[in-house]
Amino acid sequence: MRIHCLENVDKALQFLKEQRVHLENVGSHDIVDGNHRLTLGLMWTIILRFQMVRDRRPLDSVEEVRDRRPLDSVEEVRDRRPLDSVEEVRDRRPLDSVEEVRDRRPLDSVEEVRDRRPLDSVEEVRDRRPLDSVEEVRDRRPLDSVEEVRDRRPLDSVEEVRDRRPLDSVEEVRDRRC
Numbered sequence: 001m002r003i004h005c006l007e008n009v010d011k012a013l014q015f016l017k018e019q020r021v022h023l024e025n026v027g028s029h030d031i032v033d034g035n036h037r038l039t040l041g042l043m044w045t046i047i048l049r050f051q052m053v054r055d056r057r058p059l060d061s062v063e064e065v066r067d068r069r070p071l072d073s074v075e076e077v078r079d080r081r082p083l084d085s086v087e088e089v090r091d092r093r094p095l096d097s098v099e100e101v102r103d104r105r106p107l108d109s110v111e112e113v114r115d116r117r118p119l120d121s122v123e124e125v126r127d128r129r130p131l132d133s134v135e136e137v138r139d140r141r142p143l144d145s146v147e148e149v150r151d152r153r154p155l156d157s158v159e160e161v162r163d164r165r166p167l168d169s170v171e172e173v174r175d176r177r178c
Contacts, residue, residue, distance in 0.1 A: 005032045021049045 009028035016023060022045065030038045 002032065016046065019049070021045060 006028045009031050013023060013026070013028060023042070026038050026042050031042070
């Protein structure tokens with residue numbers, strides 16, 4: 001019904017006034033009645049107002065607009081990958097909840113990143129010992145089981161080590177051989 005259209009457009013115009021969009025001689029009757037000139041002027045006013053707010057830079061010159069990449073042809077658009085089906089979208093992992101995002105580890109500060117060890121140079125990486133092959137890893141002695149480790153003789157205490165006879169000097173070992 002016309003009254004509902006007028007009310008909806010009036011609410012939209014009220015919102016634009018709150019956003020400080022300059023509305024000159026435009027009312028809800030003009031838009032609902034189909035006044036193309038005023039409607040088009042309003043659209044350009046909205047575009048310019050919100051583009052300047054978003055970009056915070058001056059509008060492009062005519063030369064800059066001419067130098068931009070041309071729009072894709074109909075054939076190029078047809079050859080693109082089709083949009084995902086509703087089922088594919090439903091099967092995707094859901095977005096994280098606000099609580100999950102809050103619980104994540106915070107990003108490192110600039111100082112923490114600066115204090116990290118620098119990455120190795122290409123030369124340092126090339127000079128490293130190559131990784132062992134699968135065969136070399138298979139041929140190694142297997143690790144001891146938990147039981148084998150438990151059954152080993154315990155390490156000597158500090159007192160036992162102190163009470164031992166001191167090691168022979170190099171001269172004493174040489175004299176023994178002779």
